[in-house]
Amino acid sequence: MSTIRWTEDHSRRSARWHSENHSPLPRRVVVADDRMRADHACRHAADGTALLWRGDFHNARQLLQAMGRRLDRRPPRPGSTPSESFDLHRRSRAHRAGILGKVLVLLEDDYTIALRRAPDVRLACQEAYGPPQGPVIVSLRELLGVIGARQWRVKGVDVPALDARIHPHYGVFSPVRGEYVDLVAHTPLPSTIEHRSVTTTAFDLGTGTGVLAAVLARRGVERVVATDISPRALACAKENIHRLALSGRIDVKGPCLFPEGRADLIVCNPPWLPARPTGPVEQGVYDPDSTMLNGFLTQLTAHLRPGGEGWLVLSDLAEHLGLRTRRQLLAAIHEAGLRVTDRVDTKPGHPRAQNTTDPLHAARSAEITSLWRLTSATWPPRASRHDPCAGAVRSALRRGPGSC
Known part of the structure; x- marks a missing residue:
């Protein structure tokens, strides 16, 4: 001190x-x-x-x-x-x-x-x-x-996907932008989760408040392991999961990115901008050198069960700001030995996207949040062979901002 x-x-x-x-x-x-x-x-x-x-x-x-x-x-x-x-x-x-x-x-x-x-x-x-x-x-x-x-x-943040409130702690990113939660709440689960004879397992990496882990448990995943590198986030997630009466279904572990073992579904919503945070709250927004994103991609295959999926939830705001290109993202996915089987897009509905006085308004107004469905490139694909990066905008986007 x-x-x-x-x-x-x-x-x-x-x-x-x-x-x-x-x-x-x-x-x-x-x-x-x-x-x-x-x-x-x-x-x-x-x-x-x-x-x-x-x-x-x-x-x-x-x-x-x-x-x-x-x-x-x-x-x-x-x-x-x-x-x-x-x-x-x-x-x-x-x-x-x-x-x-x-x-x-x-x-x-x-x-x-x-x-x-x-x-x-x-x-x-x-x-x-x-x-x-x-x-x-x-x-x-x-x-x-x-x-x-x-x-x-004390007040909490209302999360319609849970029909409950999530209570963020100081220094833990609050789920006030609901579109990423809705994507995880409504995207069809991998077919392996529906047909497994053993206990189905999902990992929620960088769990923060625990909101996505709770969504997965409420959707029927029998066991969810939530991780984070922040002690504040781990304490916050444990408190929220206990409050939602999901402690018997969700294990909170860390500090780490990946837990031990393999899962049918691994969800990661990393910070969206490759820049250095200046404080604890910004750690939920800025990912220096895309460290968490790259860590998720390079280690994903080793932690997936056969036929399992990784869900990468990511905004393209960094692309509109010139901080990362779509080509770089696709190259990182390919080099990690992964295949994109689908992509679900939605348009953010937060007020900053409509604020024309914001110096970054042009980028914010064009922003799209996507859930990328990834599998091991060596696993036989079950999806159609269309190019998911050529503008695959699902029914979520057609129904309007915030839906998925």
Whole structure:
């Protein structure tokens, strides 16, 4: 743990520094209160000076909002290519996050905040950070994310495919985009699952909240093994599966990608964009160098039972952004000794796809989410020999966004 130091009331003080996105220690820390104006705060932050807030908590939130509005007055310029636009957008968001992350708050020994009108954040911080270990300083922006995650954890996210709610934990990707869940919920199961005399088994790789594992169990797969590399995700999945009364059907294992053994069906919904995440929540969106995607493809055959299928759930947003080509994806599938037997497509219905002010609107509006059905190239194909990559859009897409 790093230690952050500052002067207050003519005394030198210190506390542990914690940052979920691994932001470095600020070069300098000054005490700020309700007299601090947003323009001055932005200038301090741009110079590398952090502001330890000692005023009213609600005023600190208003200051953060005012700083955000000032930063948003100069949106990133569009690039000459989709990939350049994406890079400029990411740099702009990182700069914005760095400036706003300079407003700090001190959490006391038990995670209380000694500020006027401060909320009780003790339980939210324990769920996100673990048991308290003395005073700690965090950015107000991160703390607001912790508070919001606690609210999502209590409220849950409605999942129509389960007729139930899934409760995400802090740092675990929430299933708010339902199209990938619907694809797994409605795509016909492999015929081997219907005709096996032994217990049917499925793997859900990168399970996150456990939502896809629960969908597979509800569809009749007798045994599901859910894995993840994140301890937070493993704890989250176990809690959701217990809440859904599916603990007898689903085993949560990890941290790992593949569990031991073989399965009739292996489902993987990897992060869709080959870029580096800047924090724990972004790990559900960004996959550096397509590490998880390639790991799934190269190890799939070794973990499939004869006649089994791998389901790769993947958006083509990376293709529209110039981060990966369809040719590269197909080459990776071929080199892994796999065959595409079918592809089911659907159009996302999330609000960002309709937001014309989004600098990445052109790519988002063209996005398609697909479920690729993969088998070992050495296994006799049971599907027709059409080219699944030549525009096979199933009835799900014809019925409209969100259906499958």
